[in-house]
Amino acid sequence: MPLEALIARLGYYNDLGAGDRAALSQLGGKVRPFRANSEIISAGQKMDAVLVMRDGWAARFKTLEDGRRQILNILLPGDIFDLQVLVAAEADHGVIAVTDGSFYALSPPAVRAMLAGSGTLTMAFWWTQVQEEAFLREQIVRNGRQSAQERIGHLLLELHRRAQIVKQAHGDSLRLPLTQTQIADTLGLTPIHTNRVLRRLVRAGYIEMGRQWIHFLDAPALAEMCEFDPSYFHLDAFRMRLGQMRPG
Template sequence: MALEALIARLRFYSDLGEGDLAELAGLGGKIRNVEANREIITAGQEMDAVLVIREGWAARFKTLEDGRRQILNILLPGDIFDLQVLVAAEADHSVVTVTDVSLYTLPPPAVREMLNGSGALTMAFWWTQVQEEAFLREQIIRNGRQSAQERIGHLLLELHRRAQIVNQANGDSLRMPLTQTQIADTLGLTPIHTNRVLRRLVREGYIETSRQWIRFLDADALAQMCDFDPSYFHLDAFRMRLRRGN
């Protein structure tokens, strides 16, 4: 099935049955492949599909008139985006590929019909959006109140945990395709400062880096340093709520 990453993510929030999987397969989507460093969506563009990342990484961003860019968040396999197509015709931000990306494009009418249901699949789908809002709130806190070292450590741990959810990372390593410029644009830093902080994290024994890979040498100490508490992922709350049948 083309929606493996999405299913892996949804299964954190609900026990999907054969009927749920059949409903996902019946959405009637198509696969679209996009090369690295290409815009999938441009702000102001009319939208005609709900998109799901199958493979690869992408980034939501907005650009100021003088060319400065703020990356709003990173999109990983299993992430659903551009739900605004269900209520509005135009995109209010842009999305660019970080790596080569494979997308699953879903027709809005089919998604609307699915969301009108009341089953576990619909609830799990909405919880993914609640979680994305939580990620955006953490992004505000990171960039508004944390030091550069705290911001980078926190982002790395968040991306590692998110990648684990969809089976894209192991216990202590993360393939990290973001460039230092992209990390800087995500965290409101300069590329030079980002490079210095990454080297400091290596020097202080928190991580080691090798090409596009990061290995966490002491994830607990890194989490303590940057005040990373994964409770904002709400994974335990999702499972407890589903067990109660609410």
């Protein structure tokens, strides 16, 4: 089914009606593959499509003139690169592939027509942007006020929760394809310090680590340590609003 990752993400919070699923599927879109470490979008690039992650991981980033990089957030299957193309034609940041994968390139007029025809889907797409803004606010607090240990613990729990939503994580385990340098660039740390803190979390009994995976041994204790409260995902508010929009 086309756009199944996006449908899975939206369907996690509320049962989409058959008409809503059909409208999403009919968007179609071209599938474009990417390879790990390739630059999918460059800052300043002319944009002509709404891009939705199909599979794999990617990351939004901005780079300073001296080469220092800040990863803004991580993109998982079902994430929309951004809806900015509906009102602007130029990317204001870059997107780099973390793994091999692919995305859908959707026609902006087709997306506009779909949103104009369905209040439920308009609300759902609006919610994805509200949630992304919430992730960015948490990123600001994380990097601005939390310790290195709190930052890393918080990020790991957030990624685990997000991966669960799109069926990319099971139980207390998370496939984590990010390198320690990418984690460092996300959290404003050095790779060396990131490595030390990850080993500290292992010694403290919060997590186990393997090659590209994390297992949470005591997620509640880790959440308490780093003040991770998933209420910023706004799940209940989304369910309530969609429920109010549907006929009784």
